[in-house]
Amino acid sequence: MRELVIDSFAGGGGASLGIEAAIGRPVDYAINHDPEAVAMHIANHPETIHFTQDIWAVKPHEVTKGRPVALFWASPDCKHFSKAKGGKPVEKGIRDLAWVVVEWARAVRPRVIMLENVEEFRTWGPLGDDNLPIRDRKGETFNEWVSQLRALGYEVEWRELRACDYGAPTIRKRLFVIARCDGERIRWPLPTHGKGLGLLPYRTAAECIDWSIPCPSIF
Numbered sequence: 001m002r003e004l005v006i007d008s009f010a011g012g013g014g015a016s017l018g019i020e021a022a023i024g025r026p027v028d029y030a031i032n033h034d035p036e037a038v039a040m041h042i043a044n045h046p047e048t049i050h051f052t053q054d055i056w057a058v059k060p061h062e063v064t065k066g067r068p069v070a071l072f073w074a075s076p077d078c079k080h081f082s083k084a085k086g087g088k089p090v091e092k093g094i095r096d097l098a099w100v101v102v103e104w105a106r107a108v109r110p111r112v113i114m115l116e117n118v119e120e121f122r123t124w125g126p127l128g129d130d131n132l133p134i135r136d137r138k139g140e141t142f143n144e145w146v147s148q149l150r151a152l153g154y155e156v157e158w159r160e161l162r163a164c165d166y167g168a169p170t171i172r173k174r175l176f177v178i179a180r181c182d183g184e185r186i187r188w189p190l191p192t193h194g195k196g197l198g199l200l201p202y203r204t205a206a207e208c209i210d211w212s213i214p215c216p217s218i219f
Contacts, residue, residue, distance in 0.1 A: 003070035003111070004028045006063070008055055008100065011037050013044035015073055015116070020045075031058050055100050060107035069110035074101050078118045089131035095124065095141075102148050105179070113149070113179040119160050121175050146177075154179040157186045165191040169203040 005023065007016045010030035019027055026047040032038050038052045051058050076097035098121075101113055124142040128134050149156050158177040163170050166189060178186045193200045 001067055003068045004064060005071045005073075006069060006110075007031070007048075007073045008058075008104075009075045009077070009097075010041050010050075011075065012040040015075055016041065016045050016048065019071070019073060029063055031055055055097065060104050064108050069104075069108050070112065072101070072104050072110035072113045074098065074113070074115045076100070076115070076117065078121070081118050081120045081124065090127065090133070092127055092131070095127075098124070098145060101179075102145065102152070105149055105152050105154065105181075109152070109181060111180060111182040113154070113177075115177040117175050117177075119173050119175045122158070149179050152181070154181045155186060157188075159188060164202050165193055167193050167200070167203060169205045169208055 005019060005027050006029045007019065007027045008031045010016060010032045013030075016027045016030060026045060028049065029051065030038070030041050030045065030048045031051045031053065032041065033052065033054045035052055038050050041048070042050055051063070077094050079094070081095065098115065098117075101115060104110060105113060122142050123133070123138040124145070125137040125140040126134055146156050156177065156179045158175060160173050160175050162173050178188075180186060191199060193202050195202075
């Protein structure tokens with residue numbers, strides 16, 4: 001029985017594209033509450049089965065129907081963790097979306113779980129009455145989230161990585177969390193691009209743009 005691969009918080013399909021490049025086949029299921037995002041994902045990944053629902057409304061057992069899950073990928077909304085949010089109040093419901101990972105781990109026990117978010121995700125903690133993070137309790141909720149995965153038998157590791165070190169034209173850091181329960185060790189990719197010996201040169205955004213297409217200046 002072939003194991004399932006599931007892209008939750010699927011968006012337009014960038015994560016699915018990377019997963020498909022890695023495993024050589026389409027993602028089985030994609031989940032997103034936004035019809036426009038799902039429409040884009042369908043256009044990019046027509047062989048995937050799509051759920052246009054709130055992530056909490058999608059029941060793991062109903063999706064998997066007893067089939068084993070090889071990978072559960074999660075990229076929950078990051079805007080209420082990002083430093084770009086500044087000192088504005090945040091929404092607890094959005095900050096708590098990552099708890100769905102624990103629900104899937106408890107319900108269907110994916111062999112591998114991967115989560116991608118902004119680096120500030122590690123500061124996930126409780127909010128005060130003003131809906132601002134409590135400064136001296138930063139990281140409490142993240143640590144509890146990790147503890148619950150470990151209590152379910154998962155090995156959990158995380159690293160901050162830059163996509164430019166792997167051939168993508170962006171220098172932004174992202175936090176990646178990997179959890180697995182199949183007894184295999186967690187393996188992180190070695191950089192392929194950079195300034196060191198044997199590395200390919202960094203790519204630029206300019207080389208990805210078709211400059212022959214007419215376009216008005218933004219200035």
